Amino acid sequence: MTSPDSQPQIIFSKIGREIQPPVIVDLMARALANPELLSLAAGFTDNAVLPRELVARFAFELTQEGQPDEPLQYGQNQGRTRLRELSCEVIAGHPGEQASAFDSAKMFMTNGSQQALYLAVQALCDFGDIVLVEEPSYFVCLEMLKGLGIRAIGIPCDDAGAIQPEAMEALLRDLDARGERDRVKALYLVSYFCNPSSRSLESDEKRAVAKVLLDGDWQIPVMEDAAYRELYFDTPHAAPSIISMPEFDAFPKLYLGTYTKPFATGLKVGYGYCTHPQWLVKILCIKGHQDFGSAHFNQAIIERVLEEGLYAGHLASIRQHYAHKANVLEAELIAGGLPELGWRWETPKGGLIIWVRAPLETDLRMASDFCQRCIEQGVLYVPGDLCFSSGKPWHCARLASGALPEDRLREAAQRFVAVAKERN
């Protein structure tokens, strides 16, 4: 065999030359590799509330002979028909949705909603194109865009993450003036219990966004990531999706949902719902080339859970659980005295994350003393700069409450607070 030193040189593609290892992969690897390192970073769900019985029951049923649309055989590239219908019902069942707006022909199943986003972006963007994002936004999306040579440009948001319509208008005018209009290919919103801010977009805010875009004649595709929508704690977030809001009628729309976070991450079933027929065709073509269909068996398991009306009960039980976990994390941050050190956050109303903001001058980046000290002390978090398209500011952190058992969650929070005190 050739020794590593004498590896022949490969001329990689532009993507291949410029791509950087995704931070999420590193975070997941660290969390999985070292149980002593308590991870407030990886957005895992809690092993304690995985739907073991439901998966066992339907996995058994679906291996029996004579199932409709044999689940152990290949399925359609677009995904199982009945699952697509039922997934439309899941979206339509949220507050304010127009049930009649949903059509299973516009739904497609993917390997997690990440793949749906990737496919949609591949269909839209060339190197150097622009996707508008919130500040902060989902860091895995930002990394993915960078990996495809796409520029993420942040829409001005206030400290709490609310979009500033006037500043957004100014940004768009500026892009226009710089001759970039045709490069702006999409807007990406994480509207429900945003990863990382845990903030949800209000209806008024979405309406304002639509108005700014329409006023400037920017009928660009809007991608709404609703991965955490089902994970509200007490009440669902009131704002309907962009699919059901008449203000977004004039836009090509993609809604991203998933059964990973709210059901089982290990089954990796997500979906996209695309209102623009031509865009959908492109997405499905690319999916046909990438894998010609996601794991059929897993889709069938989710389909059966939904068909039997068992999804709502599962969600009800995990909502309580995750509300409690968020509570535990927050209580520990308060008890440790973070507020007195000038740290701020909004109490989350759903999701798996608390987004904390240290005093402005604090540097929490991966290479910072703070972060390295945390790793020494055995606790990991996602540095907030990764969630901003510009890589700034540096004083925020994403703390995930979902994965760790309660006692270790407390311990992780204590370690984090201890570093904050030490560095004060």
Place this chain on the structure above:
Amino acid sequence: MTSPDSQPQIIFSKIGREIQPPVIVDLMARALANPELLSLAAGFTDNAVLPRELVARFAFELTQEGQPDEPLQYGQNQGRTRLRELSCEVIAGHPGEQASAFDSAKMFMTNGSQQALYLAVQALCDFGDIVLVEEPSYFVCLEMLKGLGIRAIGIPCDDAGAIQPEAMEALLRDLDARGERDRVKALYLVSYFCNPSSRSLESDEKRAVAKVLLDGDWQIPVMEDAAYRELYFDTPHAAPSIISMPEFDAFPKLYLGTYTKPFATGLKVGYGYCTHPQWLVKILCIKGHQDFGSAHFNQAIIERVLEEGLYAGHLASIRQHYAHKANVLEAELIAGGLPELGWRWETPKGGLIIWVRAPLETDLRMASDFCQRCIEQGVLYVPGDLCFSSGKPWHCARLASGALPEDRLREAAQRFVAVAKERN
């Protein structure tokens, strides 16, 4: 809602603008949608030999609490460590392989081997780049390359599909003379029971290929697709993989394998084995962006089957079954009198396909009278022109024997033969 007529116009990416619907998606959809249409086209496996008991048994086990590397939780982007080790053993267990050549750090798990191929190609090729392929080659790969704007160029092969080294040398010289050297990014070989030709590459043939490349100083990445390798009928194909052949030491290598065809297509677990560390890093980065890991539960099921030593027994039973199915199809083609009409084929020694060649002047393309007449008569095949980079010749067809139950396979073959007679 906006009516379909007034959909806003989207400026798609170059990929988005040029992509065409993959034929495989259409074939799968037709086969799944209409049970009266007997499909000799879709390369499905046989529902009768799906590993129902094995999947049921381990799916149950793996939903119990306290499993190592919780299978219902996210896993590593690269895939489960133990499954990667066991998959190395699967390859190393084939005749002629150097067991010491395999290292699980070079293995990565994907959504079918198609995704592994897609990732590898994304890392290597820009628009306009070239991948060398056999004639015929796997049509899904050819479509995928086209969808990414990559030029597939066929290596001259004889009528039976054997690579012609001297003609290959001339082709490479010609590419060099045309200033295309740096655009040639990889060679793609389907070395075991090739889809579509059912032919396997002999060791001598592979050695000759390596020599031609080395003599011309073409140390390009070589991708060897072994998706059907486990599906031999009586004896494994004797040639070792390029991983174990010293003649390929100087090349970056990717070996593609899968558990879809030989185990369960519905679980969609495939893999790639990449000898070039930098190429592997790029592949994993792109996978991190596409989906940050394939379905973990499915990987765990396969891992348990392998760990318990149950894979060999499963393979032994399906080999007999598929040998019989190929026999049934071939017997029907002979009984119907196809040879007397001038049709030729090699009796397959493995795989799920018979590759038939009609008299040279026969047009079997999708739009041909022959193909349309077959659809009227309720039988579907893959027109062979799809398997050639140039779209020629037109007189071949891929007939899959794997999916249909025996009686329907006979019926499908009879329908096909009837059209051949009618058109003679």
